Amino acid sequence: MSAPITLPRWADLVLVPVLSVLTAFVVGGLVVAAIGVSPWDATRTLITGSLGSGEALGFTLYYTTDFIFTGLAVALAFQAGLFNIGGEGQATLGGLGAALVCLHGGFLPGWLLIPLGIVAAAVFGGIWGLVPGYLQAKRGSHIVITTIMFNWLASTLMGYLLVNGMRAPQSMEPETVPFPPQAAIPTVHGILEALGIPSATTPLNLSFLLALACAFAMWLFIWRTRTGYEIRTTGANPTAAVYGGIAPAWIIMLTMGLSGALASGVAVNEIMGVQNRLLLEFTAGYGFVGIAVALMGRAHPVGIVFASLLFGILYQGGAELAFDQPKISRDMIVAIQGFVVLFAGALDGLYRPHLARIFTALPRTRSGPI
Template sequence: MSTPTPPLPRWADLILLPIINLFAAFFICGLIVLAIGENPIEAMGVMIKGAFVYSGGLGYTLFYTTNYIFTGLAVALAFHCMMFNIGGEGQALIGGLGAALASFGIGLYLPAPLAIPLAVLGAFIAGGIWGVIPGYLQAKRGSHIVITTIMFNFLAASLMVYLLAGPMLEAGQQSPQTAKLAESTLLPKMADILSPLGFDIASTPLNASFLIALGAMAVFYVLVWHTRLGFNIRSVGQNQEAAHYAGINVARTIIITMAISGGFAGLLATNEILGFNHKVVLNFTAGYGFTGIAVALMGRNHPIGIFLAALLFGALTQGGGELDFEFQSITREMVLLIQGMIILFSGALAYMFNPPLARMIAKFVAPKDPANG
């Protein structure tokens, strides 16, 4: 290395670089659309209209955004501790189980103001359990968290298939699903919440879970940057040995981190199950757990960034559905492709544009104090 790469200014690292990575991902996807024989600009327009302009589009977008916020926070919290949680998918599934058990167990006996928090807690705890086991195995037994969480995704799927097709199957049902959850544990729709306040919005699946997601973001922020636990989490993430030397219980921190991380993922069930499906169905997680990785990466593990990234993915998911109606040969699966590209560019290839960009900026912005470079 003859010329050391100058450090990237903070604004460029936080704003410019993500935009460049995003642009690169869209550019490649655009080329693929072009190769298929459709107009990428037109496709983009359809997606934007579908996500924001059409009546109810925004509601649906925010509904999907809610899912992505939960899984994004889950992945991001684990990232702060340098743990790679790709088990969001399984944790969210088990979160659905927890919500359902809570709903069936207590929903009949309690009024909504008491039953809803308990059902939400059920989702959080169940997801947390599915996260804490891999966390424990990593911290105490040294099994690699990536592989264990992958395995736990499959275990969760098997367990849910067994339960939904067996013990929890609704009587007289053919397709694997539970009976309708107790009425008192269902989350109200945002349209119903807002209309008494004078806001008239289109009725969409968007429900009170969106507010829970916003709350989770705030909790995340306070937890990571303003509590002792958060400090421990970040210390362990930066350097396990140093953290241990400073008297932090590394194993305990990892286990707690994974419990909360799993809990965040489990909260996805509040949106999909308590807020929308109103019963547990198979595969309601639909890949949100994996996309959470992209959300956390793009959002730089910060709640605000995660919200923006989740909004982007929510818009893509909703707008992608619109492609089905408008085009012959491109469909909503285009979104999977875009997601994959975004993970590739803003995650795996995160360092590709960094050095050239830093050199370019350094050329234009004269260093203030060369001795301090």
């Protein structure tokens, strides 16, 4: 049996993901060149389309917000040795919770209604994540299977409610009436214009700050609290956790509940920050992208923020690239994102043996004769 590959922590958290992403872009560039488009022109369009203006940056950070929430949700489950694929369903139920509060709390002022909507989204999403956690902890059901099933259950439930109970009167669209104006989370461009600063109109809102706050809170919780230590211990070795007096069943349920609450941040950004009404499929696949974000970010909040920004660039810049280069379809952009997932996730060990040999050889070189 070969010895485990060990790298310095900074190399594992920074160098390996960077090399994986660069490899993905090189392979993507070869595919782009094969269809007759200059990789340099495509890269320039991708960057300027996502970061080259205030409007582009606003859309990029708007997508980044959703990816931070779902990436944190998946990463938190990773810390306990769980694979939460139910971000879509948990965000969907979070949207239901936020909508119920916003639709029936129109008599409340915005400073109270918005926090209540956020809390309701977290509670509904947390409960939807807690149930699969309970099924694994107490009934032995596999978390991957149950969370996938709960995605479909959430989608079916939302469709039924919007068609048969919550749909706006005299409307054929499966969506609710608009929320009260005070339920809308302030947008960044609205705040800047109120301060007299001209700004492009984008969907970026203060949910972005909430996402960053959640990332910081998760770092404090996982690495600076006793419960966080118990979660990491359970994920590393459940048997040792039991020997140390930790109850893995409780940790599994707690972790999945918190994971679902984090995933509900997508509902806060989309339902309360942009759409201002509840509608079908507002999650738009963000829950599944969160898996790739968590893998690339090494399940660490800092890495997840940067990985989310990368996918935000790919989403916004990819849309501009598909518009500017007719030969590059939206499917091609998805393929490039797939390369990123492939090299950052499935081929995670591609560079590890080579880097390990380099770092192992460095001390010998320094200790040799000069």
